[in-house]
């Protein structure tokens with residue numbers, strides 16, 4: 001974990017630095033060595049924090065102890081900390097004269113699964129999740145992000161004579177259920193606190209040791225959840241004319257909906273729709289009353305998203321019309337929005353990080369996970 005955090009932390013602190021810098025030009029080489037020196041001297045404490053967070057993970061909106069630990073770290077650094085913004089999250093503000101407000105974000109939550117790494121600090125903690133007992137593990141690396149977040153704050157506070165402005169460090173709950181951001185926004189993240197000029201975040205990933213990747217523009221897609229119920233009329237499988245068969249409608253829809261992607265959507269634009277589950281029926285000779293399909297839709301651009309949603313709804317209605325069935329029930333649940341990195345901000349950070357990391361700093365194409 002040592003080198004990982006040093007790299008992530010140095011990249012995060014370096015990202016924030018040019019935005020905060022009063023002078024136009026930045027001496028990246030000396031700044032990088034000052035950052036690395038700071039991280040190395042703080043390292044034993046950051047490592048202990050990481051291992052403690054790793055051993056005691058908490059699931060979405062249960063991150064009480066995690067948030068309390070981070071709040072204590074930030075208060076010790078002189079940040080003004082507000083807890084329970086959007087249930088379990090926290091906002092930490094550090095003012096250092098006139099200048100822009102820079103937001104740095106981490107997540108707090110872990111996943112409902114068992115850790116099988118065999119590490120001495122592996123999690124054996126359990127919780128209740130959706131009515132059942134489950135193990136909890138930091139399998140998405142949010143423990144690394146939290147340790148890097150605290151380390152970035154320590155480093156920036158240690159170098160405060162080299163920048164001016166306001167730091168806004170936020171710790172967001174429930175990333176895994178895609179609901180923590182909304183909870184913070186609804187609770188006044190950008191009205192009760194300063195609206196930042198720039199925001200930075202990082203996510204660990206499975207790529208070569210020591211590398212830092214970045215993307216200008218679209219990074220990850222919009223995600224929408226689909227719920228479609230085809231309503232028919234149940235009856236005996238031996239007498240189909242007396243029924244309206246929703247299994248037939250579901251089967252047609254699953255195939256025909258892909259023509260929205262292949263025939264309607266611009267082929268040069270990203271968009272997918274996948275049906276993940278079909279529920280209907282109980283017996284081999286009974287046509288059920290209805291069948292429910294659930295699925296996910298991903299897109300990068302709003303106009304592509306709108307076109308796909310219209311096509312999906314039209315296909316579902318058409319399939320029902322073909323069977324002379326009642327209108328299907330269609331529910332679209334909006335999930336995450338696409339992450340779009342501002343090319344101007346990326347350009348500024350890019351120059352600094354390229355000078356600091358050379359070939360280890362590389363552009364990365366967008367991902368299709370949200």
Ligand SMILES: [Zn+2]
Pocket residue numbers: 107140141142175203
């Ligand atoms: Zn994550």
